[in-house]
Amino acid sequence: MFYREAGQFKTSYKADQALMPILQDRIGLSVILVVAFVIIPAFANDFFLTSIMIPFLVFSLAAIGLNILTGYCGQLSLGTGAFMGVGAYAAYKLTTMFPDANVILMVLLSGVFSAAIGAIFGLPSLRIKGLYLAVTTLAAQFFLEWCFIRIGWLYNYNASGAIEVPHREVFGIVASGAEATPIVRYFIVLCITAGIAFLMANVLRGRIGRAWMMIRDMDIAAELMGIRPLQTKLMAFAVSSYICGVAGAMMVFFWLNAAEPSSYSISLSFQILFMVILGGLGSLSGAFMGAAFIWILPVFLKFIPGTLGIEIAAETVEHVTFMIVGALIIFFLIVEPHGFARLWQIAKQKLRVWPFPY
Amino acid sequence: MLYDIFIDPFVQMYEMPDFFLQVLWEGFVAGILYALIALGFVLIFKASGVFNFAQGIMVVFAGLTLVGLHENGVPAYVALLLTIGVMGVLAYGVERVVMRPLVNQPDIILLMATIGLTYFLIGFGEFVFGGEPKQMITEELGLPTGSTAFEFGERGLVILQHIDIAAAVIAVIMVASLGIFFNKTRIGRALRAVADDHQAALSVGISLNQIWAIVWFAAGLVALATGIMWGARSDVSFALEIVAFKALPVLILGGFTSIPGAIVGGLIIGFGEKIGELYWGGLVGGGIESWLAYIIALIFLLFRPQGLFGERIIERI
């Protein structure tokens, strides 16, 4: 009833291949963009921006990165956290080496380093598949974490062993460092995330995205059809790690202000993997939904007892949160193994035929 | 530099054989513990094709339950029995709540479900027993605690902890009994049938649910034994969870379905790690134990993608 493609005829392949061929989808996206760019900045308080929106966007971007590798190219990775860390440390080194450069550019550039490292750790993927590949990425995770701790040059030999984001201005506005206002950070993070998501949507619907999916669905058949497996997989590793690297750099520059090696540990890798799986493998919008679920749900859980007037120790809340998140993950996997993206599709199907059952 | 890498460590090994032996022993013990964790993985993977990430947390959980019960005044042996009961309930619960509804899903979904289970057990364990490390009740369980020093050569000394010897013995007994169980009993045969082909096993009247519950229970028992041994060497704490990831390279080396493979793989990783750390780790600032195991497995995989005991993969289409 409300959501129909009936009557929306396409008269050219160009129109048929558009990102959102259905009018209602375009309206929906515009509403989301207006909310994100106008309404939230206008009405949200600092807490909402720093504790919910900025981390949500950072994690969404990381989830998009992992989704490219795992969801679209079918290569399971448990090293996302470390690749994010490479981005963070690279951005830190770049900004301290070139203090006058535009910090946003440096963040975007830092992804190049994690892309290179990701591609190196992707090399074994030619011979190793599935869970075996997970070991490769675990090797990356633990090796890189070790590098963050042991190589003093990476954190400029700080006594604390942590990286602290320096004060940087872009066009006279404080963009990073402790003085940067949440609203500025929010806009930077939002623009980068939305921009990369849009560019990736383009790549994924074209030749390269198709090649990735061919490798995912049936690698042997893909090779027999002329896809070069190594090149294609390495590209997925590089693109994915680039995005994760940028997300990692944003995480420290526009959200946390400081980070230590443990910020990029294996639990971060798992967190991102959860977002991807729950959101839906092979879905960009799923990455956002998964990130929202995994990040925002625990935040809410923390505040529920307080608002109900129940006094519970902070530790207990954390433990219970762990339990609930774990249980919900299992629950959603049972209900819909293909994630929120599939649930959303089902919902759209229902809307299409509403008020009739089919 | 080259001298440091290629010659010096071997000179050291030759000059201080007692230290080298001690390192080997350490490696052996670490390897046995890795092998025990890997064994739990193998049991479940063999019977259901599920890569059970929760094995690590099951080790912690079993250890915590045992210690926690004892702290609350339950005698050690009764606590042990109760813990076995708890692992049984856990196995049944996992089969009923997680495995059964997810049957026939792709591997990655099942893998994620076990990670979800990990989160749940972490939260649950901390909620019930608190997050701080606990002392294992080694003596109360009648396990040896002392150590024996062997004189070696003129001035050398090799120290063996009794608990380590006990761990090795228990590991051997467990592997042997699991081997007998798998190969000689009716349930063992059913297990192997399920491992081969779920549907075919169903069609000849084997109950998948029952088999899975049994397998998870067996894995729980292995976890309990691992928890006791590991706890006796250090503490029972959630830090163990990271160590459990080491089971992955062990499995890669030994193959996901081979019990002897898990043992051999565990030993290779254990030896490799300790020797690497103590003789070569210093060159790069130490602490390479955290990733050496994965790199060993990785290098190994590049030459033998099918693992140590796996058959050569012939891809078909």
Add this chain to the structure above:
Amino acid sequence: MNALVSEKELEPAGSSEPVAREELLRVDNVSLSFGGVKAITDISFDILKGEIRAIIGPNGAGKTSMLNVINGFYHPQHGTITWQGKVRRKMKPYEAASQGIARTFQNVALFKGMTTLDNIMSGRSLKMNKNFFWQLMWRGPAEREEIEHRKKVEDIIDFLEIQAIRKTPVGRLPYGLQKRVELGRALAMEPDLLLLDEPMAGMNLEEKEDMSRFILDVNQEFGTTIALIEHDMGVVMDLSDRVVVLDYGKKIADGAPEEVQANQNVIDAYLGVSH
């Protein structure tokens, strides 16, 4: 050398000889084994341009292995393969694909997560070349390229009469249609040689008739050379120009359908004889 001789012999084009065609692929003394198991032993045959060549034989005769050798998926231990007059070196499957060999598979090997349209578009992968940065932009060259190839793909969709399932994920299609989509995907590669591995397995009579018609149309309209494996003898005898028969990895007969049908070895292989 062989190629030269046969070309000279067959040179007088337009003669009444129906087989006066150029040689496309030639297999010489190929042997392939896995460990101790011999899959193919010393097989030689040729495929001429524009013909439909059937490879038949009982189960386990090495037919699929033969196709795998031809498109570079397996590497034979002995023997050579001559492709368009040149002896082929050891190559990767994607190189064979880029030289113009396409195939379908015995057990449908479609990309299950993608739609029919995307599956057939994937056949165009080799012909598309706009790089990553154009893909990022989309507007402009990448989009134009996509549309240009989409037109070709739509032609194939029309030809195979699968317009209605264009946007359906292939995992949801019935088996017969999946086979058809797979043929479409191979056709999208515009191959010189099309290898069909049991294109009609598991089909009912009507679907088999459809598929036979498509195969004949492809051969006649586009002039594509086809090598096919099939168990249905009726289909093989009707469609193919020449048949090669394998049994236990050895060639036991080669020739026109009628000859092969009458060959005592072939009858023995299919019906079994007491040795």
